[in-house]
Amino acid sequence: MKPYFTDFFGNAASQHSLGFQSAQAIEKARAQIASAIHCQEKEIYFTSGATESINLVIRGLWQSYGSQKNHFITSSVEHKAVLETYEAIEKQGAKITILPVNSEGFLEPETLQSAITEDTLLVSVIYANNEVGSINDLERLAKITKEKGSLFFTDAVQALGKVELNLEKIPGDFLCLSSHKFYGPKGAGILYIREQKPRLRLQAQLTGGGHEKGLRSGTLNVPAIVGMGEAAEICTQKLNDEINDMRKKRDYLQKKIEQNLMAQNISFQINGPKDLDRKLPHNLNLSIDRLQLSEFQKHLPFVAFSTGSACSSASAKPSYVLTAIGLDDDKAKSTVRFSVGRFTSFEELDAASDAIGQAISASRIPDIL
Numbered sequence: 001m002k003p004y005f006t007d008f009f010g011n012a013a014s015q016h017s018l019g020f021q022s023a024q025a026i027e028k029a030r031a032q033i034a035s036a037i038h039c040q041e042k043e044i045y046f047t048s049g050a051t052e053s054i055n056l057v058i059r060g061l062w063q064s065y066g067s068q069k070n071h072f073i074t075s076s077v078e079h080k081a082v083l084e085t086y087e088a089i090e091k092q093g094a095k096i097t098i099l100p101v102n103s104e105g106f107l108e109p110e111t112l113q114s115a116i117t118e119d120t121l122l123v124s125v126i127y128a129n130n131e132v133g134s135i136n137d138l139e140r141l142a143k144i145t146k147e148k149g150s151l152f153f154t155d156a157v158q159a160l161g162k163v164e165l166n167l168e169k170i171p172g173d174f175l176c177l178s179s180h181k182f183y184g185p186k187g188a189g190i191l192y193i194r195e196q197k198p199r200l201r202l203q204a205q206l207t208g209g210g211h212e213k214g215l216r217s218g219t220l221n222v223p224a225i226v227g228m229g230e231a232a233e234i235c236t237q238k239l240n241d242e243i244n245d246m247r248k249k250r251d252y253l254q255k256k257i258e259q260n261l262m263a264q265n266i267s268f269q270i271n272g273p274k275d276l277d278r279k280l281p282h283n284l285n286l287s288i289d290r291l292q293l294s295e296f297q298k299h300l301p302f303v304a305f306s307t308g309s310a311c312s313s314a315s316a317k318p319s320y321v322l323t324a325i326g327l328d329d330d331k332a333k334s335t336v337r338f339s340v341g342r343f344t345s346f347e348e349l350d351a352a353s354d355a356i357g358q359a360i361s362a363s364r365i366p367d368i369l
């Protein structure tokens with residue numbers, strides 16, 4: 001990325017040699033991303049991230065085709081960028097169906113099958129869930145949708161680099177990615193739009209200079225896009241090794257935490273899919289009996305982890321994803337998520353699990369008999 005901040009600082013839309021250098025770098029990144037997800041380069045549109053891509057698909061389709069078909073289907077465990085965008089178009093007259101998921105976080109194909117109607121314009125389903133790690137059967141869900149004559153969109157933000165992502169096998173129309181979820185820089189993302197006849201028309205949400213074939217005006221962030229392209233190439237080249245590596249680290253951490261909890265006689269449950277082939281390899285989401293999250297956070301300052309609630313105050317709402325998979329409020333509010341990654345070492349896992357064990361025993365609501 002560095003040279004694109006300094007030596008090659010041209011605007012990729014400028015019609016002079018500096019601009020052409022940047023445009024070339026953009027096209028290289030487009031090719032790297034297309035190859036990572038098995039599609040054509042012309043099907044990739046650069047955006048500022050997944051939130052923007054999601055808004056562009058949902059609002060763009062609603063504005064282009066809403067007068068012909070006005071029904072949209074999604075699942076209850078989508079990211080807020082999807083759910084809030086649906087809420088916004090619902091206020092403008094769209095009909096939204098939010099489908100339940102099962103206790104492992106999967107949208108069952110039969111549930112989708114029975115919800116699609118002649119009026120369904122778009123079905124959007126998260127590829128892999130960010131909280132509990134469930135990897136949906138995208139091939140099947142997309143196939144059902146297409147057979148019923150609707151469009152299919154997947155938020156694949158959590159999938160690239162963790163799952164084999166192949167658009168030759170998944171008959172979807174739209175897909176979004178976010179660079180920082182696969183070790184690229186923040187503030188860059190893509191929207192994939194399948195080339196087909198008749199061509200899908202999305203109403204642009206940002207108007208202006210007509211960049212990205214008129215779909216997303218605005219000067220491209222060249223260094224970030226270069227970094228995103230490179231990151232996509234790295235994570236797909238090493239995919240199988242990385243999946244195995246992350247699983248090993250996650251399983252190691254899980255085992256150590258479980259041993260600690262059992263030694264202290266504390267009950268717990270691991271959330272998400274039981275079949276590890278259908279679970280994100282880096283995800284460990286667990287509910288610990290009577291864990292007080294605000295205390296736990298205080299006792300674990302140097303481990304970066306996520307909680308199952310929107311914030312750590314006592315009145316915090318539990319995560320809607322955990323509620324959707326059937327956890328009651330108490331359980332959802334005593335849930336934590338740890339993730340491992342490419343650069344996590346076993347020494348760090350040892351240190352973290354020791355600290356986690358100590359923090360748990362110091363952070364539980366006392367048993368009042």
Ligand code: PLP
Pocket residue numbers: 048049050051052079081126129130155157158177178179189
């Ligand atoms: N979708 C999922 C599943 C995510 O995890 C995220 C980010 O956390 C987003 C969408 C939004 O991505 P961005 O922050 O790039 O807009």
